Amino acid sequence: MDKSKVKYRVLLSVVLLLFISDSLVAQHIETLQQDKQTSIRGLSVVDDNVAWISGSKGTIATTTDAGKTWDWKQVKGFEKSDFRDIEAFSAKEAIIMSSGTPALILKTIDGGQNWQVKYSNADTAYFFDAMDFDTPKHGLVLGDPIKGKFVLMETNDGGETWSPYKNPPDALPGEAAFAASGTCLRLSCGLTYIITGGSGARLLTYHGKKAWDYRDIPLTHGKPSQGGFSFACGNGRGISVGGDYANDKRTDSLSAIQLTRNLFVPAEKSPSGFQSCVEYISGDTLLSTGTPGSNITTDGGKTWTKIDDISYNVCRKAKHGKLVLLAGDKGKIGILKL
Numbered sequence: 001m002d003k004s005k006v007k008y009r010v011l012l013s014v015v016l017l018l019f020i021s022d023s024l025v026a027q028h029i030e031t032l033q034q035d036k037q038t039s040i041r042g043l044s045v046v047d048d049n050v051a052w053i054s055g056s057k058g059t060i061a062t063t064t065d066a067g068k069t070w071d072w073k074q075v076k077g078f079e080k081s082d083f084r085d086i087e088a089f090s091a092k093e094a095i096i097m098s099s100g101t102p103a104l105i106l107k108t109i110d111g112g113q114n115w116q117v118k119y120s121n122a123d124t125a126y127f128f129d130a131m132d133f134d135t136p137k138h139g140l141v142l143g144d145p146i147k148g149k150f151v152l153m154e155t156n157d158g159g160e161t162w163s164p165y166k167n168p169p170d171a172l173p174g175e176a177a178f179a180a181s182g183t184c185l186r187l188s189c190g191l192t193y194i195i196t197g198g199s200g201a202r203l204l205t206y207h208g209k210k211a212w213d214y215r216d217i218p219l220t221h222g223k224p225s226q227g228g229f230s231f232a233c234g235n236g237r238g239i240s241v242g243g244d245y246a247n248d249k250r251t252d253s254l255s256a257i258q259l260t261r262n263l264f265v266p267a268e269k270s271p272s273g274f275q276s277c278v279e280y281i282s283g284d285t286l287l288s289t290g291t292p293g294s295n296i297t298t299d300g301g302k303t304w305t306k307i308d309d310i311s312y313n314v315c316r317k318a319k320h321g322k323l324v325l326l327a328g329d330k331g332k333i334g335i336l337k338l
Contacts, residue, residue: 027296029308029326029334032067036331042086042096042182043314048321050091052112053333054083060112064091066323067335075106075115085131085182087139087159095159097131097141099179105131105141107159119153119162126151129179134187142185142194145171150194150204169212174199176224180245181277181314183230195240197227203240203258218266220244220253230288233258234280239301240264241288243274248291250274255288257301269303271295277314281324287336289315289326310334 042054053061053070058079061070075081081098088094092111095118098104103126105119125146133139137158143151152165176198177184186193192206201221205213217240221227225246232239238258244250254275255267273292280286284300294308294315312328315336324336 026338027307028337029294029310030337031310031332031334032325033070033333034331036072038331039082039313039329040327040331040333041084041180041313043316043325043327044086044088044094045316045318045323045325046088046090046320047318048323050088051316051318051323051325052086052088052094053327054086054096055327055331056082058083059331060086060094060096062091062112067325067333070333071112072331073112075112078104078106078115084128084179087131087133089136089158095131095139097128099128101126103128103143105153105159105162118159127179129177130182130185132182132185132187138187140165140185140187140192142177144176150177167206167210167212169194169204169206169214171196172200172202174224175202178227178229178242178276180229183232183277183279183314184228186231186233189233189238191233193231193233193238195228195231195242197221197229197242198224201227201240201242203228203231203238203264205261213261215258215262215264217258217264218253218256220250229275230277232278232280232286234282234286235284235300237300239278239280239286239297241271241275241278241290243290245274245276245291248274255301255304267297267301267304271304272306277312277316279315279317279324281317281336281338282322287315287317287324289313289328294326308334 038055038059040055045051103121106115141153194204201219229242243254254270275288275290278288289312291311295304312326315326326334
C-alpha cells in the first residue's frame, strides 16, 4: 500500500478518536443543588424551565428557571411520607405518590402550596412503586403484587379519582417492581410497560388488547435486590437497565436492548455499575444513572460510557423541551450538559 495512503488513514483514525473523546468530555453533569435532608427519587421535568422533585420526609421542590433556584417545601401533615414519584403538568399542577403505609396519592393546583388527598389506603399490603401519565387525563400507579397480581390504579380525570385497573398483569412468586426512580412503569410509545425484578427480570407489555405480553430480559436477577429497574423507549427500540443495588459495582448483565417484540439482546458494553434509571434523550442517545454514577450511550444502548461518578437515583428529560435533570440523595440535583 502507498505510504501516503497509510499515513492518511492513520491521521484520519487519530482525528476520529479525538473527535469522539472531545464529544464524551463535552457530555457532563453539573451539580445544581445538594445538602438537603431528603432522598429524591421523584422527578418530573415539564419544559425547559419548569421541573418538580419529590422525596423522603414529605419533601417537594419546584424550579421555574431550569434548576438554577428551587423552592423547597414539606407537605403539611405528611412530613414522614416518602414521595417516590411525581407527575407535573405545569408550574402549578402536579401529583405525588408515596410508598409505604398508607399508600397515598396527592394533588396540587397551586404550585405546591396546598395538597388534596385523592387516594389513601392503610392496608399494609399496598406498596406503590411508580406513576406515569400518557395524557394529562390518563395515568397509572403501579404497586407491588398482591395475591399474584401487580397492583395498578388508574385515573381518567387528571388524578382527581383513582380506581383499580380492570386487567392487572400476573406476577411470578418473588417478583416485584422497584420504587427507585419512578420509571419501572412507562406509558410511552403507545404502549404500557412494566419492568420487574426479584425472582425474575421481565418486561410486561400491554398492547391495548385483553392480554399482557410477558418477556424475559437478560438482566441480573434472582435476589430481592436484583433485576430490571427502569425502561425507556425511543427511536424504534426499548432499553432496560438494572443490576444489583446491594452490589452496585457489579458490571455484568446491567442493560439490554429490545430490538423486536420477542428479541432482547444484552448491551455489548454495559454501564459501569448498577443503574436505577434510564431516559431517552434523542436519536440514539440515552442517559442512565445510579449510585455508582451516570452513563451515556450514543448508539442506541449497544455501548455505554461513564460520564460522572456522583450518585443519583433518577434522570428525566423535559416533556416539552431539551432540559435533562438528575436527582438523588441528600437533596442532590444535577443537570446534563451536552
